[in-house]
Amino acid sequence: MKKVSILIPAYNEERSLPLLYPELTGLMNSYNKYEWEVVFVDDGSRDRTLEMVRALHADDKRIRYVSLSRNFGKENAMLAGFDYVTGDCMVIMDADLQDPPSMIPQMLEYWEQGYQDVYAKRADRGKESWLRKWFSLLFYRILDATTRFEVLQNVGDFRLLDRRCIDALKELRECERYTKGMFCWIGYKKKEIVFNRGDRVAGNSNWNFFSLFNLAIEGITSFTTAPLRFASIFGFVIAFISFCFLLYYLVKTLFYGDPVQGFTTLVVIILFLGSIQLICLGILGEYIGRIFNETKNRPPYMVGETDEAHDKN
Helix, strand or coil: CCCCEEEECCCCCCHHHHHHHHHHHHHHHHHHCCEEEEEEECCCCCCCCHHHHHHHHHHHHCEEEEEEEECCCCHHHHHHHHHCCCEEEECCCCCCCCHHHHHHHHHHHHHHHCCEEEEEECCCCCCHHHHHHHEEEHHHHHHHHHHCCCCCCCEEEEEEEEEEHHHHHCCCCCCCCCHHHHHHHHHCHHHHHHHEEEEEECCCCCCCHHHHHHHHHHHHHCCHHHHHHHHHHHHHHHHHHHHHHHHHHHHHHHHHHCCCCHHHHHHHHHHHHHHHHHHHHHHHHHHHHHHHHHHHCCCCCCCEEHHHHHHHH
């Protein structure tokens, strides 16, 4: 009998769990030709999420959990899940039911047909502000244009992965993670399904504009050196323009003299060039900071508790 794992990263989801669990049990009971496990990764929640998952595990051994020692972020929480799931395939979904469990049977059908990465593409982005939608689409266009592999737009973490994909992702141990890019980077046989992403059934999203902006920076700096190349090209362009100005003022001085004027222009040019230098230094700093973090070779997460250790005690 094939085993299906469902991976659910959870952070402060105590209001969502009572609504999520009946959906999962209904799915698992309806498709009993598979062996099931649901692995919750508690990412250092500050509410009763871990306590509620413990209670679910006590009543239903198909429910498993890993509790991290603190909040390491969703990207690292998913890596912890990759390390702990034991199924022949794995479905990643959120705890807030924006990713409908009713889509999982269709994913399993395509998996049985030989597809190794069945990803769910959003037909729309739900109740998002136009500014957030615009920045999201801009980010995907930039990443797709600057990387050497296809970046899937409007595709989140909701997907089914074959065991080969899981094992491949487990080998990618970098601390600065952008898992959506990793799904594309590893390749394998992919299949798209389209769905309408729902709204949160309870609780509030932990993703604000600044956290999404930081995730976008992670994605760009993790999978492309285009910003560094852009800084170099821009430096050459500015140097060429400066050389043209140098020739212009040299000819003007030789043939027409050099009256004292253009102070405002000089200040503007100095401030402009100084700003460009600071931007380029910031781009370099982003990459150097990531090199610094990786060279420390710290583990991406630390485990505080697992269901296996809890049962032994």
